[in-house]
Amino acid sequence: MARTTTDGPHAAAPRRGVGAVSDTARAVGLVLVVIAVQAVFLSLFAWPAVTAEPRDLPIVIAGPEPVAKAVGDKLDEAEPGAFDVTYVDDADAAEQAVRDQQAYGGFVVAPSPQGPPQLEVRVASAASPAVAQMLTQIGQSAGRAAGQTAPVTVVDVVAAVAADPDDPRGAALTAGILPLVMTSIVAGLLLVVVLRSRVARFVGLLLYGASAGLAAAAVLQHGFEALPGDYVSNAAAIGLTALAMAGTVAGLGAVLGIAGAGLGGAVMFLLGNPLSGLASAPEMLPQPWGEVGQWLPPGAGGALLRSVAFFDGAAAAYPMWILAGWAAVGLLTLVGRAGGPPHAGKKPAANRQDVAAEGAEPTPVS
Numbered sequence: 001m002a003r004t005t006t007d008g009p010h011a012a013a014p015r016r017g018v019g020a021v022s023d024t025a026r027a028v029g030l031v032l033v034v035i036a037v038q039a040v041f042l043s044l045f046a047w048p049a050v051t052a053e054p055r056d057l058p059i060v061i062a063g064p065e066p067v068a069k070a071v072g073d074k075l076d077e078a079e080p081g082a083f084d085v086t087y088v089d090d091a092d093a094a095e096q097a098v099r100d101q102q103a104y105g106g107f108v109v110a111p112s113p114q115g116p117p118q119l120e121v122r123v124a125s126a127a128s129p130a131v132a133q134m135l136t137q138i139g140q141s142a143g144r145a146a147g148q149t150a151p152v153t154v155v156d157v158v159a160a161v162a163a164d165p166d167d168p169r170g171a172a173l174t175a176g177i178l179p180l181v182m183t184s185i186v187a188g189l190l191l192v193v194v195l196r197s198r199v200a201r202f203v204g205l206l207l208y209g210a211s212a213g214l215a216a217a218a219v220l221q222h223g224f225e226a227l228p229g230d231y232v233s234n235a236a237a238i239g240l241t242a243l244a245m246a247g248t249v250a251g252l253g254a255v256l257g258i259a260g261a262g263l264g265g266a267v268m269f270l271l272g273n274p275l276s277g278l279a280s281a282p283e284m285l286p287q288p289w290g291e292v293g294q295w296l297p298p299g300a301g302g303a304l305l306r307s308v309a310f311f312d313g314a315a316a317a318y319p320m321w322i323l324a325g326w327a328a329v330g331l332l333t334l335v336g337r338a339g340g341p342p343h344a345g346k347k348p349a350a351n352r353q354d355v356a357a358e359g360a361e362p363t364p365v366s
Helices: 009-050 065-078 091-099 129-145 171-194 198-223 231-256 258-272 289-294 297-310 317-335 349-359
Strands: 057-062 083-088 105-110 118-123 153-156
Touching (some): 065 105, 171 231, 198 231, 198 317, 289 297
Parallel strands (some): 057 083, 118 153
């Protein structure tokens, strides 16, 4: 009987064609996935900048009641819903409200017997350089519209320039949060994947939080002079922020495996960082997202660090307790889970029994 051979170029060609088509399809699929992820990243990070505008932004107006009320009414008429106005008696009360972080800034109106009321602006560039610039522009425009001939006086009550004259907008402080977010995600992932001992994980997280705080504060405060104030207090604020983020990633990783750690990292990076409001202010983001961002560690950490570094701890309790809650839940979840990530490096009991049964000698039957 003749043997049919499958050798030769005509037989091999279809297999190469099928393989090529399969590889091409995979390549197209991979590119589409990457493009989709890229679109999500661009949308999440560009969206806060595109939609930034004041929404119930806390400000103060100081001066005699009729004049101050008239200024507030004009602001509300020009920008409905943009400002949450509180009226105070004088310039000292306005400045104290700014120092206590009850307001981002405001306007001081002084009646003039020889002409229109004289308008002055109070800002805090340390709280938000973007808001300080916006209030300055509004004050200058309002002064010109009211017929004020003298230049509008602008007083920076709590200035970011107090840290570094070469960085008046506080860019180094804002840019320093993103590396902290990324390294905390990596630290939490590595601790839960590499270590199985609950004690080792607990110690590793505490060590990371303390080290991250000391190192980052040294770089920002002594390296770039981006932070004023007490070094230990700044390091404690940064360390608590790092511990909250790394603890969340590690805790979810201990319960849900790599998928859980990835979920924690996505929450910190894709939601926490864009919604933190560090580049402008939480009230400049669409609500409720600005408020949501302050409940996540990146936003709470940025608020705590600004409060400790620039405002002598004013309004620090709220973000501090948020960070402490995230850190506590992460640590308790982490140490409550024995071993490594679920199903990592260990075969299920049923599979081990099957393997043992396959390798065992058959039992003779009497």
